[in-house]
Amino acid sequence: MQPQKIIIDTDPGQDDAVAILLALASPEEIEVLGLTCVAGNVPLDLTSKNARIVCELAGKTNVKVFAGCDRPMGRDLVTAEHVHGKTGLDGPNLPDPTMPLIPGHAVDFIIDTIRDHAPGVITLCPLGPLTNIATAFEKAPDIVKRVKKIVLMGGGYFEGGNITPTAEFNIYVDPQAADIVFKSGVPIVVMPLDVTHKALVTKPRNDAFRALSTRVGTAVAQMTDFFERFDKEKYGSEGAPLHDPCVTAYLINPDLFTGRHINVEIETQSELTMGMTVADWWRVTDRTPNATFMGDIDADGFFALLTERLARL
Numbered sequence: 267m268q269p270q271k272i273i274i275d276t277d278p279g280q281d282d283a284v285a286i287l288l289a290l291a292s293p294e295e296i297e298v299l300g301l302t303c304v305a306g307n308v309p310l311d312l313t314s315k316n317a318r319i320v321c322e323l324a325g326k327t328n329v330k331v332f333a334g335c336d337r338p339m340g341r342d343l344v345t346a347e348h349v350h351g352k353t354g355l356d357g358p359n360l361p362d363p364t365m366p367l368i369p370g371h372a373v374d375f376i377i378d379t380i381r382d383h384a385p386g387v388i389t390l391c392p393l394g395p396l397t398n399i400a401t402a403f404e405k406a407p408d409i410v411k412r413v414k415k416i417v418l419m420g421g422g423y424f425e426g427g428n429i430t431p432t433a434e435f436n437i438y439v440d441p442q443a444a445d446i447v448f449k450s451g452v453p454i455v456v457m458p459l460d461v462t463h464k465a466l467v468t469k470p471r472n473d474a475f476r477a478l479s480t481r482v483g484t485a486v487a488q489m490t491d492f493f494e495r496f497d498k499e500k501y502g503s504e505g506a507p508l509h510d511p512c513v514t515a516y517l518i519n520p521d522l523f524t525g526r527h528i529n530v531e532i533e534t535q536s537e538l539t540m541g542m543t544v545a546d547w548w549r550v551t552d553r554t555p556n557a558t559f560m561g562d563i564d565a566d567g568f569f570a571l572l573t574e575r576l577a578r579l
């Protein structure tokens with residue numbers, strides 16, 4: 267099978283970093299055409315710096331990295347330094363990047379790349395707020411039908427929210443963008459908190475990263491050591507939830523996940539539930555299904571795959 271041609275849209279973030287590393291370590295299944303950075307966990311100048319730090323950590327300095335939107339489509343930016351630290355990549359002490367950003371806007375890279383490939387070739391993998399994706403769809407409606415699929419991390423149903431009682435961070439930051447994407451008609455696979463909260467970096471799993479005795483293994487162990495504080499304190503979790511790597515793992519082995527094809531709509535009006543993914547998991551409405559919403563993960567299989575692939579870098 268030919269590797270899947272993907273664009274990773276990202277707001278690194280330690281978990282984004284692990285998702286990017288897993289993708290870069292898996293050339294048989296994934297060809298990363300570029301990283302498009304968006305404001306989210308931390309402001310754009312830091313997410314676009316962190317994306318390059320991760321590429322250099324992986325020894326993949328030929329990856330194209332673009333800066334994209336620095337704020338949501340219609341709301342003030344909300345960031346998550348309380349989770350990811352001031353730099354967005356707290357934990358390991360990694361050197362500043364030397365590889366440059368590619369000139370040009372990330373949204374134009376998304377548009378041009380989709381136009382330059384046959385319909386049904388490009389997969390979009392958003393790991394942060396959906397601002398870049400939605401802006402590209404609004405600016406160039408012709409590309410929407412050309413997208414093969416979107417595999418994103420965002421939302422929650424049984425788990426509720428992690429930034430408000432009802433909203434997950436990526437969707438909450440830019441609900442207008444999420445609404446555009448979920449109504450676009452592009453096939454969507456959703457990795458919600460319902461799944462990512464089952465992908466916890468327990469101590470044995472963190473020890474396995476460290477036992478790789480490589481720069482990447484040690485850095486990932488340090489990232490998840492830092493990143494787990496928020497969830498341990500809030501949820502009493504046994505470790506950091508690896509939200510974004512679920513997207514990459516799905517591309518490599520979709521059988522690690524189970525879910526349902528259901529209707530998912532985004533709350534964009536009520537401040538009380540702003541950014542909620544209203545998932546019709548029990549199919550109690552006649553709304554048309556528009557997303558494959560994942561509900562479960564083979565966590566041991568996920569971590570075995572992740573650790574084996576990280577060992578390659």
Ligand code: RIB
Pocket residue numbers: 277279280281282306307393394395419428434435436509510
């Ligand atoms: O809610 C978790 C998501 O928000 C993850 O993608 C994390 O990196 C942040 O972007």
Ligand code: CA
Pocket residue numbers: 276277278279281282307393394510
């Ligand atoms: Ca992210």
